[in-house]
Amino acid sequence: MAHKVSPLAPAAFPELPPVAGVRLAAAETGIRYKNRPDVLLAVMEPGTTVAGCFTRSKSRSAPVDWCVDSLKGGTARAVVINAGNANAFTGKAGVATVTAVAKSAAALLKCKPTEIFQASTGVIGEPLNPAFITGALQKLSAEAEPDRWAAAAKAIMTTDTFPKASTITAKLGGRRVTINGIAKGSGMIAPDMATMLVFIFTDAAIPPKILQKLLVKAVNPSFNCITVDGDTSTSDTVLMFATGAAGGALKALKSAGDARLKGFAKALDTLCMDLAHQVAKDGEGAEKFIEIAITGAENDTAAHRIAMSVANSPLVKTAIAGEDANWGRVVMAIGKAGEKAIRDKLKIRIGGITVAKNGMRDPAYKEAEIMPHMKGRDIVIEADVGVAKGRARVWTCDLTHAYIDINGSYRS
Amino acid sequence: MAHKVSPLAPAAFPELPPVAGVRLAAAETGIRYKNRPDVLLAVMEPGTTVAGCFTRSKSRSAPVDWCVDSLKGGTARAVVINAGNANAFTGKAGVATVTAVAKSAAALLKCKPTEIFQASTGVIGEPLNPAFITGALQKLSAEAEPDRWAAAAKAIMTTDTFPKASTITAKLGGRRVTINGIAKGSGMIAPDMATMLVFIFTDAAIPPKILQKLLVKAVNPSFNCITVDGDTSTSDTVLMFATGAAGGALKALKSAGDARLKGFAKALDTLCMDLAHQVAKDGEGAEKFIEIAITGAENDTAAHRIAMSVANSPLVKTAIAGEDANWGRVVMAIGKAGEKAIRDKLKIRIGGITVAKNGMRDPAYKEAEIMPHMKGRDIVIEADVGVAKGRARVWTCDLTHAYIDINGSYRS
Numbered sequence: 001m002a003h004k005v006s007p008l009a010p011a012a013f014p015e016l017p018p019v020a021g022v023r024l025a026a027a028e029t030g031i032r033y034k035n036r037p038d039v040l041l042a043v044m045e046p047g048t049t050v051a052g053c054f055t056r057s058k059s060r061s062a063p064v065d066w067c068v069d070s071l072k073g074g075t076a077r078a079v080v081i082n083a084g085n086a087n088a089f090t091g092k093a094g095v096a097t098v099t100a101v102a103k104s105a106a107a108l109l110k111c112k113p114t115e116i117f118q119a120s121t122g123v124i125g126e127p128l129n130p131a132f133i134t135g136a137l138q139k140l141s142a143e144a145e146p147d148r149w150a151a152a153a154k155a156i157m158t159t160d161t162f163p164k165a166s167t168i169t170a171k172l173g174g175r176r177v178t179i180n181g182i183a184k185g186s187g188m189i190a191p192d193m194a195t196m197l198v199f200i201f202t203d204a205a206i207p208p209k210i211l212q213k214l215l216v217k218a219v220n221p222s223f224n225c226i227t228v229d230g231d232t233s234t235s236d237t238v239l240m241f242a243t244g245a246a247g248g249a250l251k252a253l254k255s256a257g258d259a260r261l262k263g264f265a266k267a268l269d270t271l272c273m274d275l276a277h278q279v280a281k282d283g284e285g286a287e288k289f290i291e292i293a294i295t296g297a298e299n300d301t302a303a304h305r306i307a308m309s310v311a312n313s314p315l316v317k318t319a320i321a322g323e324d325a326n327w328g329r330v331v332m333a334i335g336k337a338g339e340k341a342i343r344d345k346l347k348i349r350i351g352g353i354t355v356a357k358n359g360m361r362d363p364a365y366k367e368a369e370i371m372p373h374m375k376g377r378d379i380v381i382e383a384d385v386g387v388a389k390g391r392a393r394v395w396t397c398d399l400t401h402a403y404i405d406i407n408g409s410y411r412s
Numbered sequence: 413m414a415h416k417v418s419p420l421a422p423a424a425f426p427e428l429p430p431v432a433g434v435r436l437a438a439a440e441t442g443i444r445y446k447n448r449p450d451v452l453l454a455v456m457e458p459g460t461t462v463a464g465c466f467t468r469s470k471s472r473s474a475p476v477d478w479c480v481d482s483l484k485g486g487t488a489r490a491v492v493i494n495a496g497n498a499n500a501f502t503g504k505a506g507v508a509t510v511t512a513v514a515k516s517a518a519a520l521l522k523c524k525p526t527e528i529f530q531a532s533t534g535v536i537g538e539p540l541n542p543a544f545i546t547g548a549l550q551k552l553s554a555e556a557e558p559d560r561w562a563a564a565a566k567a568i569m570t571t572d573t574f575p576k577a578s579t580i581t582a583k584l585g586g587r588r589v590t591i592n593g594i595a596k597g598s599g600m601i602a603p604d605m606a607t608m609l610v611f612i613f614t615d616a617a618i619p620p621k622i623l624q625k626l627l628v629k630a631v632n633p634s635f636n637c638i639t640v641d642g643d644t645s646t647s648d649t650v651l652m653f654a655t656g657a658a659g660g661a662l663k664a665l666k667s668a669g670d671a672r673l674k675g676f677a678k679a680l681d682t683l684c685m686d687l688a689h690q691v692a693k694d695g696e697g698a699e700k701f702i703e704i705a706i707t708g709a710e711n712d713t714a715a716h717r718i719a720m721s722v723a724n725s726p727l728v729k730t731a732i733a734g735e736d737a738n739w740g741r742v743v744m745a746i747g748k749a750g751e752k753a754i755r756d757k758l759k760i761r762i763g764g765i766t767v768a769k770n771g772m773r774d775p776a777y778k779e780a781e782i783m784p785h786m787k788g789r790d791i792v793i794e795a796d797v798g799v800a801k802g803r804a805r806v807w808t809c810d811l812t813h814a815y816i817d818i819n820g821s822y823r824s
Contacts, residue, residue, distance in 0.1 A: 056748075057744070057748050058746070058748075058751070058752070058753045058755070059743050059744070059747030059753060059755045059758065060755075088744075089740060089755070089768065089771065089773075090773075091756060092772075093772065124741070124743055124744060125740040125768060125773050234744055234747055314815070314819070319819065321816065322820030324820070327537060328498070328500070328501060328535055328537040328538075329536070331471050331500070331501045331536055332469070332471070332500075332536060332645060332646055335467075335469035335470045335472065335646055336468075336469050337470070338468075340470070343471045344503060346501070356537060358503060359501060359503040360501060360503030360505065361537050361539070399816060400816060400820075403730070403816075404811065404813050407726070407727055408730045408733045408734030408736070
């Protein structure tokens with residue numbers, strides 16, 4: 001299971017400051033992995049609001065069902081996350097597990113079970129014995145501290161090769177507030193999130209409905225615009241918690257569009273984009289980070305579909321792995337998206353160099369000019385499909401031998 | 413470019429008898445490949461009828477455009493096929509090339525240019541100089557013989573590791589008629605055909621409209637139910653030619669449903685299924701042939717979408733490559749298809765062994781029992797999604813290192 005760290009990983013794990021009202025602890029419980037933390041508990045102060053976005057899979061996991069239901073309450077006291085077992089497709093036993101974990105944590109924290117949020121990632125279809133988690137909760141809640149971000153990011157990893165975190169601050173209600181986020185990838189990252197778990201914590205005071213709107217707005221252009229292999233997990237989860245511990249009452253906040261939220265919303269967007277890019281950069285076996293920008297589509301939705309068609313094309317992704325500027329495969333992937341594209345107006349640029357226009361190779365294009373770009377870590381493919389003004393940007397990684405190494409032996 | 417022959421290849425190239433009214437010749441013209449035939453000419457007797465099915469790509473190649481237009485005439489005198497260059501995304505130059513080839517062949521055969529059908533496969537976006545082909549046509553038409561099936565199947569290969577052909581006979585109008593088919597794969601085989609070229613020849617006498625209906629009916633459950641990587645070519649083409657040289661007038665044939673056509677239709681279905689399976693078995697890097705059978709879907713279309721979602725999932729395909737009965741990934745792929753599936757009624761069988769039912773692992777399932785099946789060449793995955801009676805069967809292959817080797821260096 002030990003794979004080399006992605007060459008696209010950040011140089012170092014970022015310094016995350018405490019978020020007032022949040023304490024964290026991780027433990028090794030041996031659910032599947034040995035000698036590494038696999039359960040994370042984050043405890044939040046009473047009054048913490050919560051928002052969430054989840055997988056669109058039709059066979060979502062028991063923890064996702066639990067979170068969707070619990071979100072209606074609008075408040076949270078803790079989130080419990082485990083790696084190694086997704087508690088997905090586990091039938092009634094899966095429901096019993098999340099219920100047992102929620103009750104156990106709620107008893108410790110003296111809150112309602114629906115204030116205990118949960119996420120599980122790992123193998124599908126294996127029963128998850130709640131005792132691994134419930135047996136660790138008391139110690140975890142006693143040991144939880146505000147400065148355990150690195151351990152937290154590590155505890156939720158599966159085939160990730162580096163822990164993912166990001167931090168940013170913003171002004172809100174006259175105070176400086178902090179937003180911290182941790183994430184795990186790294187396969188099944190599409191079309192909308194996928195085995196991706198993201199947990200965002202802020203000390204801002206934001207009502208749950210407004211927090212939900214801000215989160216959706218931040219998730220759409222970031223986590224919903226990355227893909228590794230087109231596969232979608234049963235467990236995708238983005239949860240955001242706002243403790244309000246920074247103070248600075250904003251009781252009069254009536255909508256997510258309130259001008260006072262502008263800086264906060266922008267910071268949240270930035271944080272989500274950073275984490276989303278980190279996830280794509282740790283796509284299983286990734287050697288190159290690829291941006292696909294589509295313009296000229298019938299509308300933005302069509303542009304997104306075309307971009308995802310290119311981003312998920314194994315032929316495009318293997319060509320990039322081979323440092324081959326095979327733009328013919330980009331044409332193919334645009335063509336198969338099923339969206340309007342005017343072949344004889346198609347324009348394609350790679351690394352800023354026009355390779356094709358007016359439905360054919362640019363006569364001025366010389367493949368040698370593009371080679372330095374293809375040999376780099378960051379590949380940019382732009383295509384204008386010549387129909388209207390729809391545009392989209394998505395991110396992915398290349399498809400390499402390591403993807404097959406990792407996924408051909410995940411369970412062994 | 414020399415890759416080892418697929419372990420799923422038939423033991424030997426089949427013996428194809430002549431088809432009355434068809435003569436074939438192949439030549440080395442050096443379009444891209446060296447030391448192998450790369451242009452095929454098949455000449456048919458006057459009066460030959462023609463039918464065709466083509467890619468649904470929005471950026472289809474110049475030869476596909478040409479064939480779609482020419483099909484309206486209903487008759488054919490020749491088909492010219494080249495490998496190494498797809499003549500796709502080549503703008504006006506591409507149109508000029510197909511026009512030049514058609515005129516040149518039509519002059520030789522003294523027919524209308526629209527009776528010259530064409531297909532090109534290979535690299536996209538490179539201009540194809542018609543002189544390679546037109547310069548070879550005179551010799552090809554002079555040398556064409558009825559017994560050149562093996563050379564014909566070889567001339568249309570790109571990354572195929574074995575030539576693909578099939579033959580069958582049927583009774584029609586009191587005579588025995590022959591149907592021969594040749595095909596090339598082997599990436600981009602989805603969702604509907606993809607860089608797949610198939611040419612079917614029969615000496616039966618069938619009017620073009622009826623031939624078209626029979627062909628569509630045969631293509632739907634065969635070529636439209638195979639996938640290698642979910643990628644769709646700009647060039648997919650299935651063409652069928654009926655010379656009528658077997659005699660036995662069937663002038664009174666009014667519909668494809670005519671009882672006299674039953675045996676012929678069944679033979680055509682069988683031939684298409686055989687060729688389709690050969691294409692999937694030569695999927696780039698294929699080590700295992702996978703059948704996905706979905707039942708219990710809302711309708712047959714939904715079942716097909718679910719089956720394709722499983723068949724195209726890189727995580728399912730890499731698990732099978734690793735001989736891992738990771739049915740959790742099958743659950744994931746069913747869930748992401750976006751079609752109705754009742755999680756708590758889901759039933760999954762692999763190699764005939766029930767691994768999951770009622771939304772969870774079958775308590776009686778032992779992974780060891782399934783290992784002999786996983787280690788074999790033919791993998792069968794069945795899933796019932798518990799909604800209604802829709803059903804579908806599709807075929808694919810596993811995803812291995814060789815896929816990346818082949819596609820990371822296709823042009824080099």
